[in-house]
Amino acid sequence: MSFTESETALGKKLFEACSFTERPICKESHLATVRDVMRNNIPATITTSDLGLFTDEEEATKKKEIIQGDITIDGTTPLHVICLSFPSDASSDELQVALEMMRELFQWGAGWMLLDEQGQTPGCVAWERSKGGARDSVLASVYNEIVSAGTRSEVFLRRINKSENVEFLSDDEDEEMEVDEEEEEEETGDIQQAIADAIKQAKEAGLEVVVDGESVDEVPELVGHKEGGEEDIKSGKEENEEKEETQKETKEVDLAGSQMDYLKDKLTYTEDNKTLITTQNDGVMMDWEDEIMQKSADLLVSRTDKDSEGPVVLNVGFGLGIIDRYLQEKKPSKHYICEAHPDVLEKMEKDGWMEKPGVTVLVGRWQDTLPELLSQGVYFDGMYYDTFSENYSDLVDFFDHVVGLLAPTGVFSFFNGLGADRQVCYDVYKNVVEVDLQEYGLNVEYQVIKVNKDVTGADGHVWDGIKRRYWVVEDFYLPVCTF
The missing domain is CATH 3.40.50.150 (Vaccinia Virus protein VP39)
Structure with missing residues (x-):
């Protein structure tokens, strides 16, 4: 993810506010900064690596190397920084400001399950800090805010998934979809033919043609292209099926996630x-x-x-x-x-x-x-x-x-x-x-x-x-x- 100079400045301003280096934590400075940055279209999922804020790039790389399996590292987000930096001696007023900052970030799309360079979610960071007899402390309140947001998010996603599975089409709508699909196939064929003609003309003009990063000496076969009234021997569907089969053979099956394989x-x-x-x-x-x-x-x-x-x-x-x-x-x-x-x-x-x-x-x-x-x-x-x-x-x-x-x-x-x-x-x-x-x-x-x-x-x-x-x-x- 790349940002302009002004966007980078706003991003750094956001992380500074979430670091709570200035006290007291108040609405006029900390919360106002978060709102201002969000309204300038800086993503709530922005990370320190996006802004080049790592103090030790080698250390960050080492942290990435310890993550095992198929875990996707997202980076340290503003939520991570809040959970890491919120002072344990904060007053109740400061706590309320921090919670409002978190809610503002969630409203703009902050993710409760994004992983930092150590494979930790914001909630993981907050939980570790609130351990050791401090479960009822201000740090616990920060953790509970993450749990509440995560619950809302998961319940909402489940409702969305349910609604997506319940969609009915009238006969007229069904016929319209079939017509659209046929027109789309014809358009795809026209586009493929145009690409083939362009490649052929370029080669005749002595120009180098690069496809998928590699120079080609001949026009590649096109999926579904008709020549002389005959379709290509191998359709795109067959090619995709072969690729999927090859991927299945090379990738280990997840027995914990596939009942039939289990x-x-x-x-x-x-x-x-x-x-x-x-x-x-x-x-x-x-x-x-x-x-x-x-x-x-x-x-x-x-x-x-x-x-x-x-x-x-x-x-x-x-x-x-x-x-x-x-x-x-x-x-x-x-x-x-x-x-x-x-x-x-x-x-x-x-x-x-x-x-x-x-x-x-x-x-x-x-x-x-x-x-x-x-x-x-x-x-x-x-x-x-x-x-x-x-x-x-x-x-x-x-x-x-x-x-x-x-x-x-x-x-x-x-x-x-x-x-x-x-x-x-x-x-x-x-x-x-x-x-x-x-x-x-x-x-x-x-x-x-x-x-x-x-x-x-x-x-x-x-x-x-x-x-x-x-x-x-x-x-x-x-x-x-x-x-």
């Missing part, structure tokens, strides 16, 4: 049965989750009628079977387990789960097996969701089944690992899920479970051999969802 993958249980991993060393389930599963099992039967024959429970996603073992201790009258992966099903059969009294194993994806239970009028006292390779939209789709299958006095919960590789993401999605559950008529409260430092610590040996740590936050918020 279900085809070979899973391995470690010898001590403490970890279930994919061929890419993704941790499908690990035994550090034991306490969470124990308390989840307690929760699922907490509202069961004591005069009943026993709770009716459902767990979606067997994994290591930790929660199912705890549920068996509750003497359920009916215990449903939904599992789709063939290797896990093989392990379940080997361990005798298929023959356990009162246990019904639903073989397949929950999307395919649960609708039958809806038609049978089955109701659960407790429902639990803990799958691998599904994303947040899948969880929200599952809420639809919860409404139909959960008893009026029942409890629904799930392994709440949403964004658990960053505290700010975890806090944002804790709020987002509450909004989505309310749309289904479900209330949610959270039980806080402290996670062992062997899991959350920087040197946690628990993650040895695991491709990516899927948990770093200190507290697990166990959802308690009821009508």
Whole structure:
């Protein structure tokens, strides 16, 4: 991103205001500067690297090198600087000004998830500064402002995505679109022919022709160009399909993000049965989750009628079977387990789960097996969701089944690992899920479970051999969802 001399001066002025080098922090100087710069069309996502403000370019490069994986580094934004520079001894009036500065930046498009050179979001920076007993301090207020903005942003984006999927066209509009597409194809053909003629004329005139940075000696074949009434042998569509296939072959599949690929993958249980991993060393389930599963099992039967024959429970996603073992201790009258992966099903059969009294194993994806239970009028006292390779939209789709299958006095919960590789993401999605559950008529409260430092610590040996740590936050918020 490049800027003129005057724009660069405005950008530097913005970063100076956000650095709070001058005290007191007040509306007349700090907030007014932010508003003035924004109204002069300087992007709220401008970074220090855009303005050449790095004091040590080599150090910045080193920081970039420590970022692993497919993380995209955006740079240090004004929001990062506010979170890094806001004084811990600020007065309540100064805090209000800083919060207004942040809101102004958000209104102009500042991003709560942009990463600086150390791979940190503004929220990550604010969280680190507010640690150590200062959770109720002015620094915590700065962090909470980031969480609030992130929640609004994610809820808004989900609404936009929903509305984009609901669009209906009349027959007349549909026909108009088809005509437009045909005209567009004809125009594309004319443009391609014109390009070919221009290249040919240039070559005849002895001029060098450069295509995609390389000199060419002949006219390249054109996609869809007709010559002598015959189309080119290979269409653009076929070429694109070949390119996509080649990319698929060379790029490693993300098993954590593709359910179909995950279900085809070979899973391995470690010898001590403490970890279930994919061929890419993704941790499908690990035994550090034991306490969470124990308390989840307690929760699922907490509202069961004591005069009943026993709770009716459902767990979606067997994994290591930790929660199912705890549920068996509750003497359920009916215990449903939904599992789709063939290797896990093989392990379940080997361990005798298929023959356990009162246990019904639903073989397949929950999307395919649960609708039958809806038609049978089955109701659960407790429902639990803990799958691998599904994303947040899948969880929200599952809420639809919860409404139909959960008893009026029942409890629904799930392994709440949403964004658990960053505290700010975890806090944002804790709020987002509450909004989505309310749309289904479900209330949610959270039980806080402290996670062992062997899991959350920087040197946690628990993650040895695991491709990516899927948990770093200190507290697990166990959802308690009821009508």
